[in-house]
Every structure is written in C-alpha cells, then in structure tokens.
Amino acid sequence: MLTDAQTRALAHQFGTPLWVMDAPTIRQRLASLRAFDTVRYAQKANPNVHLLRLLREGGAKVDAVSRGEALRALAAGFSGGSARAATLAEAADADIVYTADLLDRETLDFVVAEGLVVNCGSIDMLRQLGARAPGHAVWLRLNPGFGHGHSKKTNTGGEHSKHGIWHADLAEALAVIQASGLRLVGLHMHIGSGVDYGHLGQVCGAMVDLVRHVKAAGLDLAAISAGGGLSIPYRDGEPRIDPAHYFGLWDAARREAQELLGHPLHLEIEPGRYLVAEAGALIAEVRAVKRQGSVPFVLVDAGFNELMRPAMYGAHHGMHLVSGDGRALAAAAPAAVAGPLCESGDVFTQGAGGEIELRALPQAAVGDWLVIENTGAYGSSMSSNYNTRPLIAEVLLDGDAVRPIRRRQRVEELLALELSAD
Numbered sequence: 001m002l003t004d005a006q007t008r009a010l011a012h013q014f015g016t017p018l019w020v021m022d023a024p025t026i027r028q029r030l031a032s033l034r035a036f037d038t039v040r041y042a043q044k045a046n047p048n049v050h051l052l053r054l055l056r057e058g059g060a061k062v063d064a065v066s067r068g069e070a071l072r073a074l075a076a077g078f079s080g081g082s083a084r085a086a087t088l089a090e091a092a093d094a095d096i097v098y099t100a101d102l103l104d105r106e107t108l109d110f111v112v113a114e115g116l117v118v119n120c121g122s123i124d125m126l127r128q129l130g131a132r133a134p135g136h137a138v139w140l141r142l143n144p145g146f147g148h149g150h151s152k153k154t155n156t157g158g159e160h161s162k163h164g165i166w167h168a169d170l171a172e173a174l175a176v177i178q179a180s181g182l183r184l185v186g187l188h189m190h191i192g193s194g195v196d197y198g199h200l201g202q203v204c205g206a207m208v209d210l211v212r213h214v215k216a217a218g219l220d221l222a223a224i225s226a227g228g229g230l231s232i233p234y235r236d237g238e239p240r241i242d243p244a245h246y247f248g249l250w251d252a253a254r255r256e257a258q259e260l261l262g263h264p265l266h267l268e269i270e271p272g273r274y275l276v277a278e279a280g281a282l283i284a285e286v287r288a289v290k291r292q293g294s295v296p297f298v299l300v301d302a303g304f305n306e307l308m309r310p311a312m313y314g315a316h317h318g319m320h321l322v323s324g325d326g327r328a329l330a331a332a333a334p335a336a337v338a339g340p341l342c343e344s345g346d347v348f349t350q351g352a353g354g355e356i357e358l359r360a361l362p363q364a365a366v367g368d369w370l371v372i373e374n375t376g377a378y379g380s381s382m383s384s385n386y387n388t389r390p391l392i393a394e395v396l397l398d399g400d401a402v403r404p405i406r407r408r409q410r411v412e413e414l415l416a417l418e419l420s421a422d
Contacts, residue, residue, distance in 0.1 A: 002281050002371055007322045010395065011369050015408070016285040017302035019380050019394035021046075023054055025279035030058045033269060035247040038093055042228050042272030043069055045377040050396055050405035051276065052076035063119075063270055064098050067107045070116060080114035083137045088222035091117050091137035091185045092266040099141060099188075101162060103128055112136070119188050119225075121164050123173050130180020138177070139225065141188045142167055144206040163190065170210060174217045184219055187211065190227030190270065195239045197249065204253035211257040223266035224257060226250045230274035234316050234374055241274065273377040280376020282307055286324075286368040287340070295356065296335040298364045303339030303346050305386040307372060307379050311345045314352030317372050319359065324367035334358035337370065341387050348372065380406075385414055 002010075002020060010020060033039045040061045043052060047069055052062060053076045062078050064070040073096045074080065082094030094117040101121035103111070111118055112133045119139040120126050129136055143164030165173050177184050187210055191203045207224055214221055230241050247269075254267045284302035291297070309315035319337065323329055336356050339346040349359045364370070383391055390409035395402055 001320075001373065002283075004322045006397075007283055007369050007371055008324075010402070011283055011285065013402075014393050014395060014404070016283050016369070017300075017306050017392045018283045019375070019392060019406075020281045020283060021048075021051065021276070021376055021394065021396045021405070022279040023396055023398040026051070026054060026275055027058055029271075029275045029278070030055060030060055032243045033247075033271065033274075035244070035251075036226070036269045037223075037266045038268035040097065040225075040268050040270045041275060042270050043072065044381060045272030046276045046280070046379070046381050047072050048380065048394060048405055049076045050403075052078070054396075055275070060275075061093070061095055061097070061268075064096055064116075065100055067110050070096060070098055070110070070114070074114070080116050083111075083115040083117045083133075084135070085137065088137065088183060088185050088220075089266065091183070092223035092268070094137075097139065099139075100125070101141075101164070108132060117185060120173075123165060123169065123176055126173060126176045126180065126182060130176065130182050134181035135183060137183045137185050139186050139188045139223075140165060140170070140173055140184065141190065142170065142210055144189060144191065144203065144210070167206070167210065170213050171217060174214065174219055178217075178219070184214075184221060186221050186223030186225060186266070187214070188225040188227060188270075190225075191229060194229065194231035195241055197245060200246070200249050204249050208253050208256045208260070211260055215260055220261060221257075221265065223268060224254060226267070226269045228270040228272050228274075230269075230271045232273060232277045232374065232377075234318070236318070277374050277377035280374065280379055282372040282375045282379060284339075284370045284372065286321075286364045286366055286370060288366065289364050295358070296333070298335050298337045298361065298370065300337065300339060300348075300370050302372070302392075303341040303387070303389070304343070304348075305341060305384045305389050306339075306392060307348065307375055308382040308384075309378055310348045310350055311343075312382075314350055314354070317348065317374055319348070319361070319370055319372045321362050321364055322369040322371060324365070324369060329362035332360040332362050335361050335364070337361070341389075385409075388414060390414065 042063045062073045078095040085091045098116045099119035117137045121141040141164045144167050284300035288299040304311040337348045349357045393408040394406035396405045
C-alpha cells in the first residue's frame with residue numbers, strides 16, 4: 001500500500017489521476033509460482049511493455065489474446081517462431097502463445113508469419129490455421145461444461161461461456177488436427193477456481209479425463225495448462241491463494257496424465273490478476289464534496305473510463321483518503337465515491353446491480369487524494385477515452401526509484417485520428 005508521503009509526492013510530481021505500479025510486489029508474486037514449469041503471464045490484465053519486460057527478466061512467458069498484445073510482447077523482447085520448433089517440448093515452452101476463439105484474417109496472416117503457437121478455442125480456428133500452415137503447433141482450449149467466477153461476466157466455462165471448444169467436441173477437434181497436419185502441443189483449461197479447492201479438484205479431474213480421450217484417439221501431448229483465474233483478496237478478511245496447494249492439486253493431475261501417456265508432461269499456469277493486481281493503485285484528487293439528500297458524495301477526478309470494474313460488475317476495491325493540507329483526518333463515516341463522467345453509473349462504490357454502496361471514509365475536502373487499491377489488473381488495460389478523456393499516466397515504483405512507464409495522453413492526439421481523415 002502506498003504511504004501518505006508517497007501519495008503526496010507522486011500526485012505533485014505526475015498529476016492525477018495516476019496509475020502506480022510496484023515492481024517488488026510483481027516479482028514476489030511471480031516467485032511464488034516457481035513450482036510450475038512455465039508461468040505464462042496473461043497480459044490482458046496489464047499489457048504495459050515495461051511490465052512485460054519486468055516479467056520476462058523474471059523468467060515468465062506471455063499469453064496474447066490479440067495481434068496488438070502479441071506485438072507488445074515482441075516489443076518487450078519475447079520471441080516468436082516456436083510454432084515451427086523441432087520438438088513439441090520446445091513449442092510447449094514458447095515465449096508467446098496466442099489464445100483466442102477466432103482468427104480474423106489479419107491475425108491469421110500474422111500468427112503464421114511470426115510462427116506463434118496458437119491456443120485454439122474453436123474448431124474453425126483449427127481448420128483455418130491447418131489450411132494455411134500445416135505443421136503449425138497448437139494447444140486446444142477446452143470448455144469442460146462447467147465454470148466458476150465472481151460474476152457471470154467473468155465466468156469462463158459452461159454452456160453460457162463463449163470460450164473454448166466444448167468438451168464433447170474434442171473428438172472432432174482431434175480429427176481436424178490429424179487431417180490438417182497440425183501438431184498438438186497440449187490441452188488448456190481456463191476455469192479459475194480461486195480459493196475453492198474443491199472446484200479446482202473437479203477441474204483437474206476433467207483435465208485428466210480429456211487427456212484420456214486424446215490417448216484413445218491415438219494422439220499425444222507434451223503439456224497441460226492450468227489456465228488462470230488465481231484470485232486475490234479484494235476485501236479485508238477474504239482468503240488468499242495458497243500457491244503450494246494450488247500447484248499440488250495440478251501436479252497430482254499432471255502425474256495421473258503422465259501415467260496415461262507414459263512420459264513426462266510440461267505443466268504451465270497462466271496468471272494475470274494474481275501477478276499484478278495488488279501491485280497497482282489509482283491516485284485521484286477530490287474535486288467536490290456534496291450531499292444528495294441523505295447520501296454524502298465524494299467526487300474525484302478519476303472516472304470509470306479509468307477504472308471500469310466497479311461499473312462493469314460491481315467489483316470491490318479498497319480505498320483510503322490522504323489529506324492534501326496535512327491536517328489530521330477525522331473519524332470515518334459512510335460516503336459514496338464517484339467520478340466526473342456524464343453517467344449515473346460513474347460510481348466506484350456500487351454493487352453488482354448498480355445500487356449505491358457507502359464506504360467508511362474520513363471527511364474529505366477538495367484537494368485531498370483518494371487512493372483506490374488493488375487496481376493493477378484490469379485497471380489501466382480496460383481504460384477508454386469515453387467523454388473524450390485522455391488516457392492517464394502510469395509510473396513504476398522499484399524501491400526508491402520512480403519511473404514513468406506511460407505518459408499522459410493529450411486530447412490533441414485523439415483529435416488527430418479524426419482530423420487526419422479529412
């Protein structure tokens with residue numbers, strides 16, 4: 001958590017709103033997953049090139065879910081070409097894996113040209129890739145028929161999820177791989193059980209069953225992936241992931257699958273939120289304080305165009321107030337916190353249905369700073385230019401060093417995209 005002194009110094013030096021990321025926290029989270037053969041960062045959580053470099057230096061690999069994310073990974077020093085690796089073991093440890101449920105035409109050209117291993121979430125992807133590049137290395141992303149998540153909008157399994165090849169269609173997918181000459185690297189399942197280890201055991205069992213089907217079809221595997229979905233405690237008192245227990249369950253599944261196949265299997269995990277969420281904070285300045293009937297509002301200069309999660313699905317983020325004038329803060333009292341956007345939903349303290357929730361905060365004054373915590377995942381990466389608001393700056397703390405890793409965008413840059421079309 002940022003100290004009051006750090007908050008004041010950063011706000012004065014870089015202005016607000018401001019994203020702040022902490023490098024040591026990211027390194028610690030990465031180190032806690034070292035038991036897995038590969039830690040593959042799901043960069044959609046925060047794809048800043050400087051963070052990608054930090055993780056690459058720590059030995060992580062990277063997942064990309066768009067052509068743009070793959071280009072970011074290449075710019076950060078990760079390598080392509082593994083789809084043409086001599087062995088499937090080499091392909092399993094590729095620097096970059098491209099994961100999607102479809103390939104648009106430009107991206108199909110791109111993954112073939114760059115030789116990116118592709119994690120396929122639909123059979124049409126297999127057909128299109130096989131027609132263009134026989135011999136290309138692929139994973140199969142499978143939907144086991146059940147899912148898990150804190151919101152319907154974050155559930156990545158079950159029949160209401162678009163993600164992955166339906167488990168009952170595995171035989172068809174394997175037949176397409178064989179017919180098109182693609183090379184099967186491994187099976188991937190992204191169901192994200194968090195600290196529900198009973199559910200995680202069900203996921204692991206489903207993976208072993210699917211490996212059994214692959215063997216029955218006469219194919220082989222070099223790897224299995226535990227996918228992502230490792231949670232963090234957004235609220236005080238919520239349980240924290242036990243990385244050793246998480247690995248133990250997946251390692252037991254891996255060993256069972258190895259018995260079926262008769263050779264070792266590479267085991268990877270694909271964390272995003274777990275690596276970066278707790279490393280991030282959003283600093284905003286209090287610009288107005290008012291009461292709407294019985295409801296006190298604290299209005300800050302950051303909106304849901306910066307941090308979308310509360311408006312999108314009622315996500316909870318801790319927050320604390322830092323006095324701007326050095327005064328001692330009064331005792332906490334309930335208040336709602338909202339932003340500047342011309343939208344009723346621009347509220348950081350709301351439930352999943354949009355209902356206002358009050359948060360205990362000291363009496364705020366214009367010029368104070370509000371620190372919104374645990375924003376390192378799906379904060380900056382989901383930001384937008386709604387209401388013609390430029391993207392805000394981002395800085396990286398590493399011990400005593402403070403380094404800008406994204407400058408503040410200017411409105412003129414947004415206008416140039418449109419005026420250049422005249």
